[in-house]
Amino acid sequence: MSANHLTRIGGVIGGALLAAAPQVTAQQSRMVADSALIATADSFTVGDYCRATRAVTASAPIMTALKSDSTIVRISGATICDPLLSSFSLHALFGGTHAPLAAVARLHARGTQENRARILDAMSEFRAVVQNDDDGDGQNIRDVVTRSLDPATNQLVVRVSSTVQRLLLTDAQDKVLERLARYERKLGPTSARLNGPEVLLNYAAQRWIPRFRADPLRGPSPWEVIASYAPGYVTWSADRVQAVSASEFGLRRYLFGDRFGQSGPRGLLYPSYWAAGVITASDRNGALVWPWEGRSRVGGFVSWGSLKVAYIPDRDGSVLVTKQFQAIPFVF
Amino acid sequence: MPFVPQSLPWPGNRAFLMVHGIGDASAGKAGSFPDDALRSILGADAATTAIYRLNYDFINDWLSTKLNFAAGVSAMKTALSAEMGGTATDAMIAEYAGDVLWPILSMDLRFAVRDAFIAQLQQIERDRARAADARGDNALDYSVSILAHSLGCFHTYEVLTAVAMQPEHELQPASDLVKYDSVILMASPVQLIRTIGGAIAGLIPDIGSVATLSQPLAIPAEQRRGRNVRCTKKFVSVTGTHDPVGGHLLGQQLPWGYMKVPAQKSIIVPQTGLNLTSAEATAQALAAAFAPGGPTANDPHSWTAYIAGQEPLLRTGVVA
Numbered sequence A: 001m002s003a004n005h006l007t008r009i010g011g012v013i014g015g016a017l018l019a020a021a022p023q024v025t026a027q028q029s030r031m032v033a034d035s036a037l038i039a040t041a042d043s044f045t046v047g048d049y050c051r052a053t054r055a056v057t058a059s060a061p062i063m064t065a066l067k068s069d070s071t072i073v074r075i076s077g078a079t080i081c082d083p084l085l086s087s088f089s090l091h092a093l094f095g096g097t098h099a100p101l102a103a104v105a106r107l108h109a110r111g112t113q114e115n116r117a118r119i120l121d122a123m124s125e126f127r128a129v130v131q132n133d134d135d136g137d138g139q140n141i142r143d144v145v146t147r148s149l150d151p152a153t154n155q156l157v158v159r160v161s162s163t164v165q166r167l168l169l170t171d172a173q174d175k176v177l178e179r180l181a182r183y184e185r186k187l188g189p190t191s192a193r194l195n196g197p198e199v200l201l202n203y204a205a206q207r208w209i210p211r212f213r214a215d216p217l218r219g220p221s222p223w224e225v226i227a228s229y230a231p232g233y234v235t236w237s238a239d240r241v242q243a244v245s246a247s248e249f250g251l252r253r254y255l256f257g258d259r260f261g262q263s264g265p266r267g268l269l270y271p272s273y274w275a276a277g278v279i280t281a282s283d284r285n286g287a288l289v290w291p292w293e294g295r296s297r298v299g300g301f302v303s304w305g306s307l308k309v310a311y312i313p314d315r316d317g318s319v320l321v322t323k324q325f326q327a328i329p330f331v332f
Numbered sequence B: 001m002p003f004v005p006q007s008l009p010w011p012g013n014r015a016f017l018m019v020h021g022i023g024d025a026s027a028g029k030a031g032s033f034p035d036d037a038l039r040s041i042l043g044a045d046a047a048t049t050a051i052y053r054l055n056y057d058f059i060n061d062w063l064s065t066k067l068n069f070a071a072g073v074s075a076m077k078t079a080l081s082a083e084m085g086g087t088a089t090d091a092m093i094a095e096y097a098g099d100v101l102w103p104i105l106s107m108d109l110r111f112a113v114r115d116a117f118i119a120q121l122q123q124i125e126r127d128r129a130r131a132a133d134a135r136g137d138n139a140l141d142y143s144v145s146i147l148a149h150s151l152g153c154f155h156t157y158e159v160l161t162a163v164a165m166q167p168e169h170e171l172q173p174a175s176d177l178v179k180y181d182s183v184i185l186m187a188s189p190v191q192l193i194r195t196i197g198g199a200i201a202g203l204i205p206d207i208g209s210v211a212t213l214s215q216p217l218a219i220p221a222e223q224r225r226g227r228n229v230r231c232t233k234k235f236v237s238v239t240g241t242h243d244p245v246g247g248h249l250l251g252q253q254l255p256w257g258y259m260k261v262p263a264q265k266s267i268i269v270p271q272t273g274l275n276l277t278s279a280e281a282t283a284q285a286l287a288a289a290f291a292p293g294g295p296t297a298n299d300p301h302s303w304t305a306y307i308a309g310q311e312p313l314l315r316t317g318v319v320a
Helices: A002-018 A025-031 A036-045 A047-059 A059-065 A070-080 A101-110 A114-132 A141-148 A153-189 A196-208 B035-048 B059-068 B069-080 B089-103 B107-135 B153-165 B190-199 B279-292 B301-308 B309-315
Strands: A223-237 A240-254 A273-281 A299-305 A306-311 A318-324 B014-019 B048-055 B142-150 B180-188 B221-224 B227-230 B232-240 B266-269
Touching: A025 B035, A036 B107, A047 A059, A047 A070, A047 A114, A047 A153, A059 A070, A059 A114, A114 A153, A114 A196, A114 A273, A141 A153, A153 B059, A153 B107, A196 A223, A223 A273, A223 A306, A223 B227, A240 A299, A306 B069, B014 B035, B014 B107, B014 B153, B035 B301, B035 B309, B048 B107, B059 B089, B059 B107, B089 B107, B089 B153, B089 B301, B142 B153, B142 B301, B153 B180, B153 B190, B153 B221, B180 B301, B180 B309, B190 B301, B227 B232
Parallel strands: B014 B048, B014 B142, B142 B180, B180 B232, B232 B266
Antiparallel strands: A223 A240, A223 A318, A240 A273, A273 A299, A299 A306, A306 A318, B221 B227
């Protein structure tokens, strides 16, 4: 949890403390959509959360019921009640809006990136203990808290702790959806189709080469192996356009940036992938010619999306162009 | 088209997530869910229950298209000189074989389905909190149950295990207090996959990330301060005496196919009324269920029939 929060805070602290015009990230744009959550997160401060923790620690019935967990609640409360951050709204704590200027000045002097991460951890710990419905000994702590505090204070405990959890959840969901968008980029409609040998090669690559493996938290590998027969190249030779068949071996790299993965004309500028590798072609031009027939030559190819250009030196018609497609599904 | 998790207003304080099984076989036609059967069981409570639906077929379709799997099946059949029917059959074999194989053999697909599922669980938590906040209630007093069928049980088991152990998703049962009222797996092939996957373990990439194969079966749980906190109060397995996917054949339990998670509540539904008296008849009933048109009257794997027979469990959480 700490590393996770530190990473998050590391990302937002610059925006909150240093940047005059914070960047609008995908996360923030999605959070804007949940206007009720933003309004609630703006309406509560870290100081409000501190008041909630103090009400809990001041209640003898609750602290008795918590037994050894009461220490966790006291430590969490002490961490949350950081006077330097008390004026921060919960929204600002997450970097969703500007921090109060006076607080920024104090924070800047103290460099409190770690303080914020500690506070978020403490808020999670506090909620996990005082809102738990089973402490392991069959005791429902949430019920004890509800009974022991006056309704307004209990409502404060519930709402501030729930708001922080919702902000954490929103942030976590953004990461999951961004990862899923990457999978769609690599597997979905704008990705390159694979032939039979490529299916096997890419399976072997993900099985035995770490760089080709997907990771449950980082998402898909951007790399894909190319091993294909491409019968659709054309070149200019003997004063006319001629077809050329070639074999390609190389690597394809998917572009996971937000602007990429377009289809249609915009896909020419912002495609889903680029590729590079080695190409082999016979010295005889024509469609469906065996690439190693006669005096075959070797060169290189690059592609930007589905557009491919190849250069094979020492050949009549040395510059080849084509568009990525499969003439016969699953075969080539 | 980016995946957008389903978001629903909560009319009351209870929700179900229905997780679809293989292809369209669960409910008879493309993308359909037997939520009518569930609503019928819930009766008046249906009006105050949010019913979410998760179908991950679109991700299977990405890979199926990318790999031209239907063409691959045709090529394989041609190579084997097998007479198994025309192109419609190829497409059907490709769809169902792919649905079962891809999550095991393709890491990309396995994790993509997992992420879609996780995003849906996160959305349900967000909706729950929003509904409770708007009414001044505590969201933790609102309940969520998961109702999965067939291969959906495998994905449910995998996802709940992953989110219980990984703090990054904010869905842990102890640290984040995300506990499901009940997790009901109907005709679960988890043990079947465990047995078959175990036999081909060497072929499975990153097998350690498949909970079904890499560790003893257990109710998904988080370890926190020496305590094992489960993701649900009720982990229920429902299967029929004649449903091979659920580990039974002609009334006999198949030890290598029946999911036995320690502490699970087990319900075995008698299916003698289906008149399945031979392995061939069972195979035919299943084949008919998976064919275009969907489940037939004597389908031992019908999700609708499983739901219709579990009124006490679905209405009140009581295992009859």
